[in-house]
Amino acid sequence: MRRGTFGLAAVLMVTALAGCATEVxxxxxxxxxxxxxxxxxxxxxxxxxxxxxxxRGAVMEGRRLADTMPLTTDIDPSLRFGGxxxxxxxxxYNIGGSLEASFGVQVANAMDKRGPGYxxxxxxxxxxxxxxxxxxxAWEMDSAAAAAAAVADPKILASASTDGGIPRVPVTIPGYPxxxxxxxxxxxxxxxxxxxxxxxxxxxxxxxxxxGAAAIGRFYDRQIAALKTFTPTPTEKLAxxxxxxxxxxxxxxxxxxxxYFVTDGWTTxxxxxxxxxxxxxxxxxxxxxxxxxxxxxxxxxxxxxxEATARTLRDELADIVQPxxxxxxATEVxxxxxxxxxxxxxxxxxxxxxxxxCFLAVGRYTAVLTADQTGDAKQQAAAxxxxxxxxx
Numbered sequence: 192m193r194r195g196t197f198g199l200a201a202v203l204m205v206t207a208l209a210g211c212a213t214e215v216x217x218x219x220x221x222x223x224x225x226x227x228x229x230x231x232x233x234x235x236x237x238x239x240x241x242x243x244x245x246x247r248g249a250v251m252e253g254r255r256l257a258d259t260m261p262l263t264t265d266i267d268p269s270l271r272f273g274g275x276x277x278x279x280x281x282x283x284y285n286i287g288g289s290l291e292a293s294f295g296v297q298v299a300n301a302m303d304k305r306g307p308g309y310x311x312x313x314x315x316x317x318x319x320x321x322x323x324x325x326x327x328x329a330w331e332m333d334s335a336a337a338a339a340a341a342v343a344d345p346k347i348l349a350s351a352s353t354d355g356g357i358p359r360v361p362v363t364i365p366g367y368p369x370x371x372x373x374x375x376x377x378x379x380x381x382x383x384x385x386x387x388x389x390x391x392x393x394x395x396x397x398x399x400x401x402x403g404a405a406a407i408g409r410f411y412d413r414q415i416a417a418l419k420t421f422t423p424t425p426t427e428k429l430a431x432x433x434x435x436x437x438x439x440x441x442x443x444x445x446x447x448x449x450x451y452f453v454t455d456g457w458t459t460x461x462x463x464x465x466x467x468x469x470x471x472x473x474x475x476x477x478x479x480x481x482x483x484x485x486x487x488x489x490x491x492x493x494x495x496x497x498e499a500t501a502r503t504l505r506d507e508l509a510d511i512v513q514p515x516x517x518x519x520x521a522t523e524v525x526x527x528x529x530x531x532x533x534x535x536x537x538x539x540x541x542x543x544x545x546x547x548x549c550f551l552a553v554g555r556y557t558a559v560l561t562a563d564q565t566g567d568a569k570q571q572a573a574a575x576x577x578x579x580x581x582x583x
Contacts (some may be wrong), residue, residue, distance in 0.1 A: 228526040228577065231570035235577040238445050238488070240435040241455065248429030249307050250279035251456060255432075256329060257309035258459050259421050261413035263325070264471045267406045270325055275312035276466035277328075293326045294395050295384060301344035302393055304337060305330040306426075311465055315400060325403075327396040327410045331423055338388040342371050347386065365408045372407070383407060389415045391423070433457075436484060442556065442582050443488025444575055458485045463493065472511050480504035480557070490560035490575060497555050502529070505552040508559060509533060512548050524569045527551070527576040534565055553579035 241247065257278040263270040291299040293310060310328025332338040348359055348371065359373040364385055372385035382399040385407050394414055396407040424432060435441060436457040446454045460482045464474035480503060481496030495501040509531040524530040532549040547568035548561050558575045562568035 228573045229570055230574040230577065231567070233570055233574035234445055235574050235581070237438070237441045237578060237582050238443070240440045243430055243432065243434055245430040247434050247456070248424070248432040251432040251434065252307035252331075252424050252429055253279035253309050254456075254458050254462060255424070256307060256331065256421065257311075257462055257465075259414065259417035260309065260311065260327075260329070260465070261410060261417070262461070262465060262470060262474065263311065263313035265413065266327075266409045267325070267400060267402060269315040269323070269400065270313040270406075271470060272314040272316065272468050273311065273465055273470045276309065276462060277311070278309040278462065279307065294397055297344070297346045297349065298384065298386060298395060301341045301347055301386075302330055302332075302395075304341075305332060305393070307331050307429075310395070313470065323400040325396070325398045325400055325406060327394070327398075327407075327414075329392050329394045329414055329418070332391050332393060335388070335391045338391050338393045341393050342386045342388045347371050347384075348373055362404060364404050364411065367408060367411055370407075370411070372404075374403075387411055389418060392418055435486075437494075438582075439484050439486035439492060439494060440488060441486070442492045442578055443486045443558075444490050444560070444571055444578070446488045454487055454489065456487055458487055460485055460493070463491060469511055473508070476504055476507040476511070479507075482557075490558055490571065492575075492579070493557045493559070495552075495555050495557055498552075501552040501555050501557045504557045505529070505531060505550045508557070509548075509550045522547070522565060522569070524549070524572045524576070527573050529553075530572050530576060532565075532568060532572065551576055551579070554583065 257276065263273060293312065308328060308330030310326055312324065312326050315323040332341060348361065357375045357377060359375055362372045362374045362383060364370045364372050364387075367387055370385050370387035372383060374381055374383045380399055381403065382397060383403040385396045385398075387394050394411060396410055398404075398406050400406060434456040440456050460477045461474075463485045464470055464477055467473040477493070480493075480500040482493045482504065484494040486492040493504065495504050512533045512535060520534050522532045522534055524532060530549060530551040532547055534545065534547050536545045546561055546563060547565040548559070549568050549572040551558050551572060553576060556579050558572075558579065560568065560571050560575065562571060
């Protein structure tokens, strides 16, 4: 199931921790004195980002590594719709289950000793009738020997009961004869799973697209080249990695702690784009606005070049939602000028799926949030508006 129009914002779409509803009078550029901003139980001031730790450092290291990945549209132009990016210490936070679902239980078992890393899913369509998918990722292992041993694990090519007895046919990825790769055919679809070691890293890919082997080869080409300039953080230094940067995360709504994801801290514009539904359109909008930093909480706050570009970015991100579904309507947040909200409804196999996306710009910052309930989204948007106004 699709998680939302902007992946980072949608993954981060969790109920914020308790705060206080705030009534703020204002002038023409502030909340109207005749309107009482409804912020629900959401805090309306900058928050304290958790202290550094080894666990959080592993998450930040995963994001550092993920920032070396190629954009999905560089691998294959048809891979336009993203929205599932996982980065961090993948053996923590129960992410292993998702890893198995993406690449298979054999791959997950072979990389049981994996360290920080990432993987991303991207699709060719939003329609389930013609959907084609690709997953790819990279994990840091303890050593080059450990990476080679994981790829050489004989279980990877063995038949698996979890595959329903579907035969695994060895295939060769162009330019990578040492990669361990196999295909499986289900109906008219052919899917390729592939692993290759590069130094202390393991690269993995699953491609169910027409040019699967070629796309995997392009991923390997670009990712391996990028890894040559990447310097991993020693394990004993992970606790030194900063969770926040320039106070960008402190401007976001308080995230809820979950066992699956650490949705906190700072990240890069590239990762925000990679985790969005329309990867290339989002990347272009961020580049044009000069976005250089993104903060994560239960929403996302992006730092643009200046006030004008922040407003333009808000409009462009909102417009990206507009044509996505026929059932999109606009709504406003009373007392918070310049907040744009889109209520998006889409048909699902077992009923409709409704999400509300809100976009706002205050100063040089643009915020993006998504919620299942429109009223909740409006309260979050009102709280985020006040946080950015007060923070300056």
